[in-house]
Amino acid sequence: MSRRTRHLTTARIHLARLSRNLALLQEMVGGREMWPAIKANAYGHGAEIVARHLIGLGYRTLSVAHTAEAIALIERSAAATYVLLSAALPEQSAAIVAYGLEPSVCTTEMTDALAGEAEKAGKQVAVHLMVDTGMGRVGIHPDEVPSFLEHCRALPALRIRGLMSHFPCADQADKSLSREEIEQFRRVAEAAAAAGIEVRHMANSAAIFDLPDSHFDAVRPGIAIYGLRPSREIANPRVHRLEPVLEWRTRITFLKEVAAGTGLSYGHTFHTRRPSLIATVPVGYGDGLSRNLSNNLELLVRGRRCPQVGRITMDQSLVDVTALRGQVEQGDEAVIIGRQGGEEVTADELAGKLGTINYEIVTGIAQRVPRLVVDTEDREG
Ligand SMILES: Cc1ncc(COP(=O)(O)O)c(C=O)c1O
Helix, strand or coil: CCCCCCCCCEEEEEHHHHHHHHHHHHHHHCCCEECCECHHHHHCCCHHHHHHHHHHCCCCEEEECCHHHHHHHHHCCCCCEEEECCCCCHHHHHHHHHCCCEEEECCHHHHHHHHHHHHHHCCCEEEEEEECCCCCCCCECHHHHHHHHHHHHCCCCEEEEEEECCCCCCCCCCCHHHHHHHHHHHHHHHHHHHHCCCEEEEECHHHHHHCHHHCCCEECCCHHHHCCCCCCCCCCHHHHHCCCCEEEEEECCEEEEECCCCEECHHHCEECCCCEEEEEECCCHHHCCCHHHCCCCEEEECCEEEEEECCCCCCCEEEECHHHCCCCCCCCEEEEEEEECCEEECHHHHHHHHCCCHHHHHHCCCCCCCEEEECCCCCCC
16 A cells, blocks of 8 residues: 555554564574564564564564464465464364464364374374463473373374473563473473474573573564563563564644643543644554553654543544644654654553553554554664
């Protein structure tokens, strides 16, 4: 879509920053494989854009959550080996085999269905056995691994390529549970070594920074490749070298002078206290800007923090630009996340206001917001 026809609210994706974040992570894991997580539209950054960039950089295995995410990417020619991090259902086995996906498995119903489909297709299906060392979400209990592997031995079309786990608390300052999980995982992996497992993998972004003993053979970073911190409790100072990949920008479509005491937007939750210059921007909760940020958000206009006022609506929001009277114009850029001049609004700032995490902010940016690739580095945004 051309500049004149596309939505005025855009997410700019800085691929050079993505490359530098990957290099930083690679530095910490040495020659181990990295299987970046590009699930949920690459944490809102645009799965196709990110997948192509990663493939171009030489990453051959990528992690997604669901079968449908992998198929959509393969059908758009983003050819890679896709590991499925979430549990799938046996009914999805034929598609998993047909597309050569590598699911994480934790039930014999799933291994049997996959092996059956693979046999029919005259193929082998590679899977990753998910062990629950503490997450309590999916996975088999560590004690069940030997009998599970024994069951799989009778399925020649099934190849257990990986043994995996996922940390619930690696991003917390207290690493005691994570350290116990690593030891448990190591014990399980040793006991399972005879089964021919090639890749042991458990580290997410937080563990890459703070738990080097968890790096094993491959790591699965998500949030950090996008330049966002897994949490504020990461101890490794290298976390400060991450550079946010996404900037979220919109444009001023309308400007109006209003009198003091004017009620603005639905419910008149805001009344001007002085004669004010109010800008309209075409971004709302339909774009993923939470309505709960209403009257509690600042956008950057002309390098200055300007308060958002009144309810955020589905498609439009209002910004008080009175401080910029005489300088601001229709068409000016307004930054929701990113830098302008010497100011910056981060995904963490928005997450803090909403009582959530940066993951949810960027992942929540709606599909209708075009993701625009920015290849050149531009530190000031
Ligand atoms: C199984 C699994 N591995 C790796 C990741 C990546 O985690 P992070 O984004 O914290 O690096 C996730 C994300 O939630 C996951 O579910």
